[in-house]
Amino acid sequence: MAEGVEVTFFDLRVVHDHFDKALIEDDDVNIRAYLDAYNELYKFFQLMGSVFSFVSADLKQKIDILNDLLNKEEEKYQTVKSMIEHEKENNLLEKGDYSNGARTLLRLHRGLDFIREFLRQLGDLSDADKTSRCCQDAYNKTLAKHHPWVIRKTAVVAMYTMPTREMLLKKVCGDNVQRNVDVLPKMLEVTADIFNRTHSLYDLHELHELP
Helix, strand or coil: CCCCCCCCCCCHHHHHHHHHHHEECCCEEEHHHHHHHHHHHHHHHHHHHHHHHHHHHHHHHHHHHHHHHHHHCCCCCCEHHHHHHHHHHCCCCCCCCCCCHHHHHHHHHHHHHHHHHHHHHHHCCCCCCECHHHHHHHHHHCHHHHCCHHHHHHHHHHHCCCCEHHHHHHHHHCCCHHHHHHHHHHHHHHHHHHHHHHHHHHHHCCCCCCC
16 A cells, blocks of 8 residues: 555445446446446555555556556447457557557456455454465465466465454454445345356457457
8 A cells, every 4th residue: 555545445235236237238347336346346455555566556557557547539439349349340459569458457356356256265254263364265266277386385384374254354444344344245246246247248258268
């Protein structure tokens, strides 16, 4: 976390509400609402500090790239479908000097897979349980598949320092732990809908292997 920058506590209700808003008609996803939800998830990594440095800086960069594209060409980048269609039609997906939205969102999509799996397993722990094992398991099932060996090793080692579930939730949620615990099942449900819908769109256009 940058020195002098105060981060407000993490709120799963905010994540839920923005992801719910992002689920629009025609099985599409609204990108601005998606990014609003992701900004709240990013707070989680900021509040956890250096233990998640292997992913947090990259996520922030990707959020900023998509916000920039959205602000410049909102109509073309309003939804995941419109973004993919625009970039395919204009041959932007293979353009090396262009930060295309489809590749950038794919990185956030992979990160979301890790976040939701970690939070799902976190919800099953007791307050006294250490969070390191479930975090390592979530990472190995998801993001690790896309990271080189050096990052994987560094990430897994950093996770050994993670606190108990009770300490972690207090650190990221402040006095609103129970509020976040209560909304977690609904948040995971809508997040799964977002993830699956996005995944299906990338399946349809065969974009999961974008470099």
